[in-house]
Amino acid sequence: MNKKMTSQKKEKDKIILKKEIKNNKEGGVEKKEKKNRQTFQSVKGIYEVLPEEWTWREKFEAMVKGVAHFYDFKRIETGIIENADLFIRSVGEGTDIVKKEMFFLKSGGNHGDKWVLRPEGTASVARAYLQYGFSALPQPVKLFYLGPMFRHENPQAGRYRQLTTAGFEILGGENDAVYDAEVLQIAFRIMREAGLKDAIAEINSIGCRVCRPNLKKKLINYYSSKTKKICRDCQERLKQNPFRLLDCKNEMCQEIKKDAPVFLDGLCSACKHHFKNFLEYLDELKIPYEVNNNLVRGLDYYSRTVFEIFVPSSEQAKLAVAGGGRYDYLIETIGGRPTAGVGFGIGIERLVNIIREKALKPPVKPKNRIFFIHVGDVAKKKSLTVIEELRENGIAVRESLGKDSLQKQMKLADIEGVEWVLMFGQKEVYEESVIIKNMKTGIQETILLRKVTDELKRRMK
Numbered sequence: 001m002n003k004k005m006t007s008q009k010k011e012k013d014k015i016i017l018k019k020e021i022k023n024n025k026e027g028g029v030e031k032k033e034k035k036n037r038q039t040f041q042s043v044k045g046i047y048e049v050l051p052e053e054w055t056w057r058e059k060f061e062a063m064v065k066g067v068a069h070f071y072d073f074k075r076i077e078t079g080i081i082e083n084a085d086l087f088i089r090s091v092g093e094g095t096d097i098v099k100k101e102m103f104f105l106k107s108g109g110n111h112g113d114k115w116v117l118r119p120e121g122t123a124s125v126a127r128a129y130l131q132y133g134f135s136a137l138p139q140p141v142k143l144f145y146l147g148p149m150f151r152h153e154n155p156q157a158g159r160y161r162q163l164t165t166a167g168f169e170i171l172g173g174e175n176d177a178v179y180d181a182e183v184l185q186i187a188f189r190i191m192r193e194a195g196l197k198d199a200i201a202e203i204n205s206i207g208c209r210v211c212r213p214n215l216k217k218k219l220i221n222y223y224s225s226k227t228k229k230i231c232r233d234c235q236e237r238l239k240q241n242p243f244r245l246l247d248c249k250n251e252m253c254q255e256i257k258k259d260a261p262v263f264l265d266g267l268c269s270a271c272k273h274h275f276k277n278f279l280e281y282l283d284e285l286k287i288p289y290e291v292n293n294n295l296v297r298g299l300d301y302y303s304r305t306v307f308e309i310f311v312p313s314s315e316q317a318k319l320a321v322a323g324g325g326r327y328d329y330l331i332e333t334i335g336g337r338p339t340a341g342v343g344f345g346i347g348i349e350r351l352v353n354i355i356r357e358k359a360l361k362p363p364v365k366p367k368n369r370i371f372f373i374h375v376g377d378v379a380k381k382k383s384l385t386v387i388e389e390l391r392e393n394g395i396a397v398r399e400s401l402g403k404d405s406l407q408k409q410m411k412l413a414d415i416e417g418v419e420w421v422l423m424f425g426q427k428e429v430y431e432e433s434v435i436i437k438n439m440k441t442g443i444q445e446t447i448l449l450r451k452v453t454d455e456l457k458r459r460m461k
């Protein structure tokens with residue numbers, strides 16, 4: 001096979017491998033296994049990060065952490081296991097998350113425990129704020145977290161049952177729209193740094209305790225006479241969570257939704273003022289947004305500002321990559337004093353997928369520059385300490401000690417595209433030296449082992 005064909009074949013293999021990975025990642029294909037040769041798949045909908053994705057992911061996560069540091073958000077990692085009641089009280093009994101999507105744990109010990117894998121991060125952070133007495137700190141407290149969340153959703157493209165969220169929360173202090181704008185500013189900073197310049201926010205205000213009940217009444221009145229014309233889910237929503245009527249995606253409900261009462265018409269003067277300030281700050285910061293009258297965000301703890309961020313040009317355009325809002329009653333509902341709060345979460349998997357899909361800023365792989373080749377058993381054994389010493393001196397060395405054939409090792413060095421190969425055989429063991437070969441020029445030299453670190457460092461400059 002000539003060189004061109006080999007490289008074409010390599011490309012092809014890569015593509016096939018990618019496709020296989022993609023297919024398998026659609027979430028644990030449940031196959032009927034043969035009885036005597038059972039194989040296992042990951043649990044359906046659990047997103048697993050494979051090695052080739054980590055380069056992207058680490059870079060993205062490092063950027064998010066950098067932004068958090070820059071805006072002075074202190075990191076917090078709460079437990080992955082929480083009491084179910086925390087979410088029942090804060091997220092709300094009538095929500096999909098609480099009704100259908102929580103993973104309950106069976107613990108071996110105390111049978112009275114009702115534990116769940118956390119479905120989202122905000123309630124946990126609010127719980128920690130109370131538990132650790134953060135209200136005694138200068139307010140507001142700005143917190144950042146990055147970790148897995150679990151929801152028993154129907155797995156489909158872009159939705160996972162285990163997902164990683166980076167969250168930013170501002171708790172305590174004044175109930176000021178400037179903080180609403182600040183969290184959006186942070187979200188857009190992340191979008192920009194990720195190269196997603198066309199990201200846009202959809203925003204809305206869902207009012208407060210004073211004005212929400214009025215709107216709820218209006219909505220119920222409006223929909224009550226039309227129950228036959230709305231989908232089943234909406235009939236359920238009308239009873240349990242009327243605001244969710246506004247974000248129904250079912251086609252049969254769209255016509256009716258058009259004339260439904262909207263939040264913005266019924267806001268009290270304080271909420272109106274808050275929303276007006278929020279829009280002014282967004283304009284000042286030049287953050288791109290659209291007001292979406294139907295945005296409700298579904299969770300009970302939200303009040304006033306809610307928002308979601310979309311990347312329109314991506315394949316997953318209809319899925320929000322980030323979402324959040326204000327939650328001024330959250331701390332109260334879980335036993336604290338009235339405390340203002342606003343924040344948002346970013347779905348790491350979705351965003352990293354979009355970045356890869358767009359092939360934005362492909363991460364630079366650290367180049368492998370040195371490959372270590374051993375020849376013979378004596379050299380193989382001694383190689384262990386030689387390589388370790390190089391690594392301790394900060395020199396990254398590739399090797400394939402499991403392969404004894406010189407040819408196979410050379411081939412690997414070739415594939416890695418290294419600049420230098422170190423060759424170590426029986427003769428070198430006795431002379432305490434190593435042969436260094438420049439792969440570009442083919443020139444070989446022998447260097448004493450005790451000088452090899454300095455020599456390599458000099459050459460790598």
Ligand SMILES: [Zn+2]
Pocket residue numbers: 207208209210211212267268269270271272
């Ligand atoms: Zn209000």
Ligand SMILES: [Zn+2]
Pocket residue numbers: 230231232233234248249250253
């Ligand atoms: Zn509907």
